[in-house]
Amino acid sequence: MIDTHAHIDLPAFDEDRAEVLQRARQSGVEAVIMPAISPDGFAKARQIAAEYSGVYRAVGIHPHAAAQADVRALAAVEQEVTMPNVVAIGEIGLDYYYTTIAEPAVQQNVFREQIWIAKRCNLPIIVHNRDAHTDVLRLLEEEQDGTLNGVLHCFSGDEKYLQRALALGFCVSFTGNITYQRNALVALLPQVPEDRLVLETDSPYMTPRPYRGKRNEPAFVSFVAAKIAEVTGRTLEQVVQSTTRVARSLFRLTSMLWLLAVPAFPQEASGSGKHLYAKSFGVGVHGATNTIVELRRFATGEDQTFSYEGLPALGVHLFYEFHDYVGAELAYWYSRNTKVLKTPQRPWGQDNPDIYQAVELCAHLTPNPYGRVNFYATLGMAALLNRINERAENKVAFVTGVGLRFNVRTSFGMLMPWMEWRLDFAVGQERRRVLLSLTEQRDADVTFYLSLPRIGLLWFPPW
Numbered sequence: 001m002i003d004t005h006a007h008i009d010l011p012a013f014d015e016d017r018a019e020v021l022q023r024a025r026q027s028g029v030e031a032v033i034m035p036a037i038s039p040d041g042f043a044k045a046r047q048i049a050a051e052y053s054g055v056y057r058a059v060g061i062h063p064h065a066a067a068q069a070d071v072r073a074l075a076a077v078e079q080e081v082t083m084p085n086v087v088a089i090g091e092i093g094l095d096y097y098y099t100t101i102a103e104p105a106v107q108q109n110v111f112r113e114q115i116w117i118a119k120r121c122n123l124p125i126i127v128h129n130r131d132a133h134t135d136v137l138r139l140l141e142e143e144q145d146g147t148l149n150g151v152l153h154c155f156s157g158d159e160k161y162l163q164r165a166l167a168l169g170f171c172v173s174f175t176g177n178i179t180y181q182r183n184a185l186v187a188l189l190p191q192v193p194e195d196r197l198v199l200e201t202d203s204p205y206m207t208p209r210p211y212r213g214k215r216n217e218p219a220f221v222s223f224v225a226a227k228i229a230e231v232t233g234r235t236l237e238q239v240v241q242s243t244t245r246v247a248r249s250l251f252r253l254t255s256m257l258w259l260l261a262v263p264a265f266p267q268e269a270s271g272s273g274k275h276l277y278a279k280s281f282g283v284g285v286h287g288a289t290n291t292i293v294e295l296r297r298f299a300t301g302e303d304q305t306f307s308y309e310g311l312p313a314l315g316v317h318l319f320y321e322f323h324d325y326v327g328a329e330l331a332y333w334y335s336r337n338t339k340v341l342k343t344p345q346r347p348w349g350q351d352n353p354d355i356y357q358a359v360e361l362c363a364h365l366t367p368n369p370y371g372r373v374n375f376y377a378t379l380g381m382a383a384l385l386n387r388i389n390e391r392a393e394n395k396v397a398f399v400t401g402v403g404l405r406f407n408v409r410t411s412f413g414m415l416m417p418w419m420e421w422r423l424d425f426a427v428g429q430e431r432r433r434v435l436l437s438l439t440e441q442r443d444a445d446v447t448f449y450l451s452l453p454r455i456g457l458l459w460f461p462p463w
C-alpha cells in the first residue's frame, strides 16, 4: 500500500515518528508521500524524508498559507523540487471554508502559479479542495493542456464533480471519512475506475473507524482500503494492488523504489545547506596496493608493457567538504618497489629500492551527498616525488578515481570508511636502463601509471 497523503512532519508525530513509520511498514505500507504546507516546513520535511526510507515529499504552499505566498516563497517551492525524494507539487488548491485565510482571488493566483511550477518541473499535483469545487475545476480545466496530472485528495463533492475531475485525467483519493456512518461519499466509490484511485490517510487528521477521535497515522490506511473493497465488491488484495500500482505510476515511484533495495542508501539530508553528513575538516589514513605499469619504448621502436604488481602503499589525508557535492582532498602516500633489488636471479638489479611517493590534490565529486553511502569520482593532480634507481624523478600526474564512502555518525564525530580505485597517470617520459632478462639490458623511454586500489578511513571530529 502507498499512503499518498500523510502529514507525518507535523509536531503530532515528533515524539514517535520512527514507531509510526515502523507500524506503517508492518501493516504493509511501502511508501508514504508527505505533502507540504509552506516553505517554512521544507527543512524539517527534507530531514525526515532523508532519515526514513520510503518517505517521499510533495512541495508546495497550502491554501491556508496562501497569504504568505509571495514571489520568494514560490521560488522556494520551485527550488525545492531539486531535492531528493520530491515527487509532486502539493498540497495546493483552494479552501473557502475558512474566512480567516487569504481571499479566493489570492488563493487562486497561488494555486495557478504552482500549477505552472508543476508543469515546468513535470510533476503531478496534489490538490486540496474545501468548499471550492467550482473554482478548483475551472482552474484545472483552464490549465489542463495535456501535461497536467495529479490527485484530488480527500475527495469531497458530488457525482458531477467526480465525473468532471475524471474527465480531466485526474486521480482521486478518499480518507478515513468514508468509514464513517452515513457518509455520502461512499456512494461515489464504485464510480471511480480502478486506475484512478489511490489511497491516503491525511494523517494526523481524518482518522478512520475504529480509531476515530484518535490521531491518524499511515498504518490506518488499511482501513480505508478495506472500506473501498467492501463497497466496490473487490477483494482487499485487488484494492491494494491497483491503488499501489496507480500511485507508483502517478508519482513515478518505481524508479526510486529500487534504491531501497540497497539498504544503506536511503538519503539522509537535512536543511539549510548543512546536511546530516556535512563533512567539514577531516583527517585520515589509507592503505593501498600500488601496481606500477610501465610503458616502455626501446630505441629499436619496439614497445613493451611491464608491471610491478601489488606493492604496499600507505597514505595520510586531509579532507574538506566545501560544497555539498564537492570535497577537496589533500593526500600523501609512500610506496617502495623492492622488486628491482639485486638477487641471485637479478644480478643486474639495484642496491636500493625505487621509492614512489605522491602529494595528491583532488576533488571528490559525489552525486548523492545526502546519502549514508556516497558514490564519488575523483579528479585532480599529483606531484610524484620518486627515486628511481637512486635518481630523483619528479613528475606531475593526472589523478582519477571512482569510489564509495560510508558516512557513520558517532558520538566522537563522523567516521568515513571508504574504498576507491585510483589511477595516477604520470605526465612525460624518462630514459631508463631496463632489464629484459638475465643477459639483456636496454635503454628505453619509460612512461608509467599507478593503479591504486585503496581502502581508508577518515575522521571528521565535531569541531
Ligand SMILES: [Zn+2]
Binding pocket: 091, 127, 128, 129, 153, 154
Ligand atoms: Zn488537504
Ligand SMILES: [Zn+2]
Binding pocket: 005, 007, 035, 091, 202
Ligand atoms: Zn493534507
